Amino acid sequence: MARDYYDVLGVPRTADKTEIKQAFRRLAREYHPDVSKHSDAETKFKEINEAYEVLSDDDKRARYDRFGHAGVGAASGFGGNAAGFSGFEEIFEEFFSNFGGVRSTRRRGPKPGADRRVDITLTFEEAVFGIETEVDYERLEVCETCAGSGAAPGTMPIRCPQCNGTGEVRQVTQSFLGPMVQVMTCPRCNGRGEVVTTPCNTCRGTGRVRKRVTRMVQIPPGVREGLQIQVRAEGDAGDNGAPNGNLYIIVHVQEHEFFKRKDNDIILDVNINVAQAALGDKIVVPTVDGEVELVIPPGTQTGKVFRMRGRGVPRLRTDGSNSGRGDQLVYINVEIPAKLTDEQRRLFEQLARTLGHDVQPQRNGKGFFDKVMDFFQGDQT
Secondary structure, three states: OOOOHHHHHOOOOOOOHHHHHHHHHHHHHHHOOOOOOOOOHHHHHHHHHHHHHHHOOHHHHHHHHHHHHHHOOOOOOOOOOHHHOOOHHHHHHHHHOOOOOOOOOOOOOOOOOOOEEEEEEEOHHHHHHOEEEEEEEEEEEEOOOOOOOOEOOOOOOEEOOOOOOOOEEEEEEEEOOEEEEEEEEOOOOOOOOEEOOOEOOOOOOOOEEEEEEEEEEEEOOOOOOOOEEEEOOOOOOOHHHOOOOOEEEEEEEOOOOOOEEEOOEEEEEEEEEHHHHHHOEEEEEEEOOEEEEEEEOOOOOOOOEEEEOOOOOEEEOOOOOEEEEOOEEEEEEEEOOOOOOHHHHHHHHHHHHHHOOOOOOOOOOOOHHHHHHHHHOOOOO
């Protein structure tokens, strides 16, 4: 029968994560098969790993506390990636870095180029329909004089004499477990394995030079403020043949005189007069596609919304393609004249006598304020 995980680590059931981790470290140092002299070290280490894997995870620990071993099933043990470590090297590095040891480092390979950023500003219509445009920016390119080697023409980099071309240096130190090999990036060549003795005059030995470039980029339809577009491999040149960085284009969109955008819909506010609202009319409204006729039915009230389907913004997918378009929503405002001519006043007075003076409270339902709130909450029907 499997032992209680708390007993395996030698901690009380009330132990917190720090106590559990400390106990695991102490026992792992004692029973790791590569360093332990105990005859049952491998079995013990599997058991310690299994206990730590469960008790260090809040969800697994809660199931174990409630249902015991049946609640967590078989743990991975030493043979798997228990406790988040893939092997002795990672465990050694994790445990002994806090006990006088030094984390080992590997040879640094060629460094990829850095990314570049360009901000562009589009008109409202350009953001809706997309555009092909030029972007102008600076980046690091491979030096043509030395072909990126950093060495003056007629010379070549030489093998680093300190690391003998490996890019790393080793140092043996003593620990309570015995000799400990410390591996570090070579300080002379910075991990490259070679050094330049006669630097190129153009790039001063760096292998790259700063240049200003112009590129044509395609901005897809439907982009919005703050969208980031990635153009691969158009950033800085990589070091010593490494891949180039990427270019990131940050989109900004100018405000439009009439249109506003909400998701993929375009919002337009239109004023009509009381006669048009009462009698109905055919009006012409602007859209991003041009002017379109809109029928205003008799009795139209302030706050009425007309949906012009397919007149909105293209729906931009994550892969850069489009799937249909949103709609244009026309919000009606019935404009009451602030000043009247004598003839207009006479006509309104005649109308007023036919309409009466009684005030009727509005029955429960959606008033103008409710419709405004619906708009901001996303209900535009």
